[in-house]
Amino acid sequence: MPGRFWLxxxxxxxxxxxxxxxPIALAFGVLALPGTTPATLGVVLAAQGIPQLALLLFGGVIGDRFPRYRxxxxxxxxxCLAYAALAAxxxxxxxxxxxxxAAAFVAGAASALLLPSLTGTVKELVPADNLQRANGQLRLGTNSARVSGLLAAGATVAWLGPGVALAVDAATYLVAAGLLSLLRLPGAVRTERRNLVGDLQVGWHEVSTRRWLLATVAAAGxxxxxxxxxxxxxxxxxxxxRLGGxxxxxxxxxxYAVGMLAGVVVAIRFKPRRPLQAALLFLPALALPLIALGTSAALPLVVLSAVCAGIATDIFGVLWDTLMQTEVPAEALSRVSSYEYLIALSLKPxxxxxxxxxxxxxGPAAGLLLFGGLILFATAGALVAPAVRNHTPRPLGVQQ
Structure with missing residues (x-):
């Protein structure tokens, strides 16, 4: 891999x-403030979540107009500034x-700016035939950081307090910004300059004309x-x-976290002939923990089902990211990613x-079975869609 990829x-x-x-530091920090209630925490989290969704499309336009690493x-x-303010x-x-x-709103807006540019940046960093491996290695690093971060966050909040934990959080963003500033990637070549609405229309056209993409993202929602x-x-x-707390x-x-790490290792080496269909075939495993819980399975079986769900999550993620980078034109990739995130995340609240x-x-048990069934139904709906069923992938060495 090129040196800039490792940066x-x-x-x-x-x-x-x-x-x-x-999330851990913010939740415990807000709840520890005098006079706060769970409703107070809900308001703060809503202030963070609303701009994350509302500004995603704007973030996609910015990512296609300017050098993505910047x-x-x-x-x-x-x-960094938002979380430093929360820590203070x-x-x-x-x-x-x-x-x-206000600080939570700024943090959510920053996330909306960041997410659409990630996929396109990877495409700019590595050759086309290394994209799947690069996506897998990135997920291996981020999943490892997520697991260790959750453990470290709990210990930091318990021993030093949520304010210190949020200060550590702010520092990590500063370090990340410093590393990213060393990439020095060229900006995307834009043949036309449009206003915001025009850019969004072009992005939606790229999504809507790829029916396989639209069907898969709708199922993901x-x-x-x-x-x-x-x-x-x-x-x-x-x-x-029922399980002991x-x-x-x-x-x-x-x-689930262990399964995600294992899924990345598998995904790096997994080279299916039709990656879209193969990726979707793993998604029914996401229903397994819900079904295991809903049928009152023993805890070891529930944990095993969560491992399987984690494996499926990252195999799908690596194959999907690589497909997006191969099939979507580079100059529109951030806008397409912003629509992808918006559709896929909009139903979560x-x-x-x-x-x-x-x-x-x-009741919880019947509800778990209902939601597990919804996962199976959505996956089957995507798989039987003609655009998905008949999709033929572009060779990895050929990019738009």
Whole structure:
């Protein structure tokens, strides 16, 4: 791999370490403030999540207009400032809710700026025939950082406090920005200059004319919503009531993380003739933990099912990223990625809210089976779509 790829690898790994610190430190930090309630935390998290979705398309336009590595540098620096401000408020004890929300809003906006440029930057860094290996190595680094970051974040919050943990988070973004600034990649060549609406229209055209892409991302939206409802809401409830509590649930999440690491190792070497169809065939495994929980399986079986889901997640992710980089023109890749993220993530909040009503009406076990069934249904729907079923991949050595 080129030396610049390893700079990018280091930046993403360090940044993901910070991402693992952020949610834990922010949640415990806000809840520890005088007079706060779970509703207060919900408001702060909403202030972070809303701009992340609302500004994604704008982030895609920026990523296609300017050198992507510079966009990433700016996004990391903005994240650094936002989390440094949150750390300062928690450490000082002066943390008015509007100011907390403002800092969280900036952090969410930085994420919207960063995400659409990631896939395109990888395409600029490595030769086409090394894209799958590069995507796998990146996920290996970021997954390892996520696991170690979660462990370190919990210890830091417990021993030093959430303010210190958020300060560490801010520092990781600063380090990542420094590494990214050394890439010195050229900017994308733009043959036409359009206004924001025109750029968005071109991006949507690139998405809508690739029916295989649209069908897969639509299925991902349903799968992400069902996973958010099952693993994010109903799973912890079921673990508390039936599996023994937080320790049992941590074993399930740990199994998922181990599976993701194993999935990357498999994905680096897996060279299917039709990668889109192969990637989708792994997605039913995401329903396994929900089905295992819903049928009151023993904890070891639930953990094993989570391992399988983690393996499937990263095999799909590596194959999908490589397909996007090969099939989508470089000059539109950030805009296409922004539509991809927007569609794939837009139903997650609704899924989490809906899970509460399902739990009240059907019970956690039946709800888990329902959401597991939704994952299977969405995957089958994508696989039988003619555009997906008949998709023939572009050779890895041929890029648009």
């Amino acid at each position: 990018f690898f280091g930046a993403r790994t360090v940044s993901m370490l910070g991402n693992a610190f952020g 966009v990433l540098v700016v996004a990391e620096l903005v994240s 408020m928690l450490l000082s004890g002066w943390a008015p809710l509007p100011v907390l929300c 349903v799968i992400n919503a069902a996973s958010a409802a099952g693993l994010g809401v109903l799973g912890p409830v079921f673990a508390r009531d 937080a320790f049992a649930w941590s074993m399930v999440l740990g199994g 609704a899924g989490a809210v809906f899970a509460g009503y399902v739990a009240a009406g059907l």
